[in-house]
Amino acid sequence: MIRTILVLTRNPLSLLGLILVGLVIVAAVFAPWLAPYPTHNGAVVDFLNNNRAPSAQNWMGTDLVGRDIFSRILYAYQISLTLGVVVLVIATPIGTIIGLLAGYVGGWVEAVLMRVVDVFLSIPPLVLAIAMMGVLEPTLTNAMLAVTAMWWPWYARLVYAIARSEREEGYVLAAEVIGAGTPHIAFREILPNCLPAIITKMTLDMGFVIIIASSLSFLGLGVQPPTPDLGSMVAEGARYLPDSWWLTVFPGLAILIAVFGFNLLGDGLREVLEIDG
Amino acid sequence: MSVLSINDLRLSFKGLRGKTDVLHGIDLSIAKGERVALVGESGSGKSVTARIVLGLLQELRNARISGDVLFEGQALAAMTAKSRADLRGTDMSMIFQDPTSALNPTFTIGRQFAEVLRRRDKTLSAETCATRAADALAETEIPDPARVLASYPFQLSGGMNQRVMIAMALANRPKLLLADEPGTALDVSVQAQTLKLMHRLVADHATAVLFISHNLGVVREFADRVYVIYRGRIVEDGPTAAIFAHPRHAYTRALLDAVPRITGAGLPDVPEVSDAFLAPHISHGSGS
Amino acid sequence: MSLLSIANVSKTFQTPGGPVHAVKDVEIDVQPGECLAIVGESGSGKTTLANMVLGILGATEGTISFEGAALPIKRLRDHRRMIQLVQQNPLSALNPMRSVGAAIRLGLDTYGIGARADRWGRVEAALEAVGLPAEMRNRAPTALSGGQRQRVSIARALAVEPKLVVLDEPTSALDVLVQARVLRLLNDLRRDRGLTYIFITHDLAVVRNVADRVAVFQSGQLVELGATAQIFTTPQTAYARSLIGAVPVVDDAELALRNQLAEGA
Numbered sequence: 048m049i050r051t052i053l054v055l056t057r058n059p060l061s062l063l064g065l066i067l068v069g070l071v072i073v074a075a076v077f078a079p080w081l082a083p084y085p086t087h088n089g090a091v092v093d094f095l096n097n098n099r100a101p102s103a104q105n106w107m108g109t110d111l112v113g114r115d116i117f118s119r120i121l122y123a124y125q126i127s128l129t130l131g132v133v134v135l136v137i138a139t140p141i142g143t144i145i146g147l148l149a150g151y152v153g154g155w156v157e158a159v160l161m162r163v164v165d166v167f168l169s170i171p172p173l174v175l176a177i178a179m180m181g182v183l184e185p186t187l188t189n190a191m192l193a194v195t196a197m198w199w200p201w202y203a204r205l206v207y208a209i210a211r212s213e214r215e216e217g218y219v220l221a222a223e224v225i226g227a228g229t230p231h232i233a234f235r236e237i238l239p240n241c242l243p244a245i246i247t248k249m250t251l252d253m254g255f256v257i258i259i260a261s262s263l264s265f266l267g268l269g270v271q272p273p274t275p276d277l278g279s280m281v282a283e284g285a286r287y288l289p290d291s292w293w294l295t296v297f298p299g300l301a302i303l304i305a306v307f308g309f310n311l312l313g314d315g316l317r318e319v320l321e322i323d324g
Numbered sequence: 325m326s327v328l329s330i331n332d333l334r335l336s337f338k339g340l341r342g343k344t345d346v347l348h349g350i351d352l353s354i355a356k357g358e359r360v361a362l363v364g365e366s367g368s369g370k371s372v373t374a375r376i377v378l379g380l381l382q383e384l385r386n387a388r389i390s391g392d393v394l395f396e397g398q399a400l401a402a403m404t405a406k407s408r409a410d411l412r413g414t415d416m417s418m419i420f421q422d423p424t425s426a427l428n429p430t431f432t433i434g435r436q437f438a439e440v441l442r443r444r445d446k447t448l449s450a451e452t453c454a455t456r457a458a459d460a461l462a463e464t465e466i467p468d469p470a471r472v473l474a475s476y477p478f479q480l481s482g483g484m485n486q487r488v489m490i491a492m493a494l495a496n497r498p499k500l501l502l503a504d505e506p507g508t509a510l511d512v513s514v515q516a517q518t519l520k521l522m523h524r525l526v527a528d529h530a531t532a533v534l535f536i537s538h539n540l541g542v543v544r545e546f547a548d549r550v551y552v553i554y555r556g557r558i559v560e561d562g563p564t565a566a567i568f569a570h571p572r573h574a575y576t577r578a579l580l581d582a583v584p585r586i587t588g589a590g591l592p593d594v595p596e597v598s599d600a601f602l603a604p605h606i607s608h609g610s611g612s
Numbered sequence: 613m614s615l616l617s618i619a620n621v622s623k624t625f626q627t628p629g630g631p632v633h634a635v636k637d638v639e640i641d642v643q644p645g646e647c648l649a650i651v652g653e654s655g656s657g658k659t660t661l662a663n664m665v666l667g668i669l670g671a672t673e674g675t676i677s678f679e680g681a682a683l684p685i686k687r688l689r690d691h692r693r694m695i696q697l698v699q700q701n702p703l704s705a706l707n708p709m710r711s712v713g714a715a716i717r718l719g720l721d722t723y724g725i726g727a728r729a730d731r732w733g734r735v736e737a738a739l740e741a742v743g744l745p746a747e748m749r750n751r752a753p754t755a756l757s758g759g760q761r762q763r764v765s766i767a768r769a770l771a772v773e774p775k776l777v778v779l780d781e782p783t784s785a786l787d788v789l790v791q792a793r794v795l796r797l798l799n800d801l802r803r804d805r806g807l808t809y810i811f812i813t814h815d816l817a818v819v820r821n822v823a824d825r826v827a828v829f830q831s832g833q834l835v836e837l838g839a840t841a842q843i844f845t846t847p848q849t850a851y852a853r854s855l856i857g858a859v860p861v862v863d864d865a866e867l868a869l870r871n872q873l874a875e876g877a
Contacts, residue, residue: 216704216707217699217701217704217705217706218704218705218706218707218715220668220697220699220705221697221699221705221706221715221765221768222718223668224666224668224692224695224696224697225692225696225718225719225722225768225772226689226692226693226719226722226723227718227722231718231722235710236707236710239707239709239710240707240708240709242709365787365788365789366758366787511653511654511814512653512814512815512816512855512858512859512860513653513854513855513858514653515858516858516860538787538788539860540788540860540862541817541859541860541861541862542860544860544861544862545860568862568863578789579788579789580862580863581792582788582789582791582792583788583817583862584792584795584815584817584818584820584821585817585820585821585861585862585863585865585866586816586817586820586844586856586859586861586866586869586870587820587865587866587869588820588821588840588841588844589821590821591792591795591796591799591821591822592792593792593796594789594792594793595789596759596789596790596793597789
């Protein structure tokens with residue numbers, strides 16, 4: 048772990064990714080202490096100061112009801128990261144287990160599991176999420192559910208492909224000849240060889256989950272006001288472009304920084320883990 | 325003049341953990357039409373030596389190469405990357421371990437053969453290429469050259485692909501042929517046949533050969549002269565008969581002793597490593 | 613009584629191009645304590661036969677019996693334990709993400725061999741038995757040389773105390789000096805532990821020096837079976853003669869034997 052991070056810092060782009068991701072995490076975790084107006088994460092109204100351009104009091108300006116945009120971005124990061132982590136923590140194990148079983152066991156297990164995966168993959172992800180949110184209430188929990196439902200099949204596909212090729216390796220044959228059971232071979236022998244690719248994909252996906260969640264909120268289907276969300280902030284401000292540019296530009300930049308950071312870090316991890324792996 | 329002359333060739337790689345020395349001053353020469361073997365274990369530096377001669381390592385950013393490699397009296401180091409590349413497939417050609425993977429599975433043999441011939445002469449017509457390719461294949465005792473030329477590599481046996489590789493490698497009448505463990509991926513009897521064939525053809529065309537191998541039996545049957553390489557150093561060289569009948573270096577002796585005999589002499593008791601293996605170079609002279 | 617009995621065993625694979633008869637009506641009895649070599653070129657069926665002995669593949673026809681009892685395809689635990697394997701490619705045979713010790717311990721845990729607390733001690737003893745230091749149990753396979761990895765593979769196979777070991781080209785990927793040591797190790801282990809080997813290889817010079825008997829395979833059929841010395845001096849079939857005649861040799865005595873065989877043809 049420490050060694051991986053040290054190697055990452057040797058590549059300038061990976062280092063930049065590491066710094067950006069670090070900043071986003073610090074912003075999210077310490078939002079209550081870092082935010083100049085910590086109460087502005089909720090339904091606060093201050094019409095005396097609404098729609099102000101950036102100033103010494105409000106570094107990124109204020110929104111239409113007078114809340115500090117910088118403070119709300121810090122809290123929005125909290126929501127985005129939580130959403131990303133929860134989605135990946137649920138989607139990754141589901142996809143991994145299904146992919147491993149399909150890839151290693153083969154036969155009808157493989158046929159059934161992978162057809163189910165194919166069905167999920169054939170539905171455009173945003174459409175699936177919109178459909179789900181249409182049926183369910185648009186709450187944060189349901190947003191997570193919707194995104195998770197469209198996320199796990201990609202892990203199933205990734206792990207399936209690796210497990211299929213690892214199945215042909217001599218160490219799997221050796222474990223079979225020794226008499227080890229399917230759970231041991233799948234989870235103790237093959238899974239460790241899938242981990243570098245899974246970790247890399249999770250890092251890259253943090254960025255994508257943030258984008259998808261923001262897109263849902265932008266469409267009014269995700270996180271609901273007054274909870275701050277980068278996507279809904281961009282959506283609200285878009286109507287007031289170009290005059291009140293700060294309403295959209297800063298939340299937009301915040302999305303960019305997070306996604307860009309996770310992508311750079313993911314690419315760096317891919318190189319490091321694949322060389323070592 | 326030698327076709328190939330290598331003097332004090334050194335190679336090191338710069339990596340994250342500092343410099344790794346791979347070759348510690350190799351001296352080797354091959355006269356016109358001579359078959360010379362470079363024999364050693366994996367990691368001894370025999371394959372990188374071939375890659376330097378082919379001009380493939382010079383382009384690597386982390387490779388440090390010093391010493392002289394003269395091909396027909398011309399220093400490779402003094403040439404541009406382009407002129408080194410132009411030598412490959414014309415005056416210098418190569419044969420690798422696995423013929424089937426060395427050929428492109430998506431093109432017919434005939435098309436790949438034409439590409440090889442056009443490296444020498446870009447103006448060759450399709451008909452001339454087909455005729456020359458058929459002649460070259462006929463030389464390798466392929467019974468039905470026209471059928472082979474129309475085939476894809478995966479439609480042919482490993483032995484047949486190896487014959488195709490030999491025909492291609494010799495088609496442009498190279499001065500030097502580099503054979504890196506040729507046919508090791510093939511069955512023993514097929515390997516034996518194709519080596520015999522290669523031996524006859526290079527003798528007919530007076531092609532010099534640098535033969536890279538770990539297999540002492542194969543070397544004994546193919547080469548006129550042998551260089552034994554151990555950990556980036558030549559430890560012994562001389563005419564094949566002398567090396568095999570009277571090996572003088574401890575490493576050469578160990579290598580020879582370690583080969584199981586079909587006469588059933590029992591399993592040899594030789595060390596895997598020994599300080600004696602690092603003893604200085606012994607030369608038997610050229611013997612000619 | 614023979615340890616392993618292969619009786620009229622055939623294996624046919626159904627392929628899009630029609631059925632392929634990989635092994636045809638093979639009959640061999642493997643005696644306890646012997647080293648039986650199975651030789652042949654690629655496509656001779658030797659690996660298919662080994663996979664049937666190991667229970668990885670089922671036979672299309674015929675039966676394979678171990679100590680007198682017919683082996684089902686779904687092997688019982690004890691049968692699995694009794695027949696072990698050492699593979700050709702020592703890099704692929706060890707999981708790069710698991711330590712050397714974990715690889716050897718797997719069999720001990722699977723069969724509950726020894727008390728839990730003693731198992732690391734057994735792993736270390738298994739390493740020492742193949743000439744490796746006990747500390748190597750914590751190393752990753754990727755940090756080992758080819759010869760060391762092959763010794764680990766041997767230690768893993770022997771840790772479950774099998775009676776029969778299938779050696780599938782165990783030294784083909786090794787350098788000749790390393791091969792010599794590993795072959796001696798295999799010989800010593802067989803003698804000390806009373807093991808039985810099925811030694812699959814294409815290298816006849818190795819066979820000459822390790823095997824008691826040789827079974828020669830050609831396109832799925834057993835064409836010749838006999839004592840090693842007899843096969844190498846008076847082979848009965850032209851195929852066996854041609855196989856021996858193709859071996860590259862390094863000294864004059866070998867050359868004389870080869871020429872003598874060629875004249876006898």
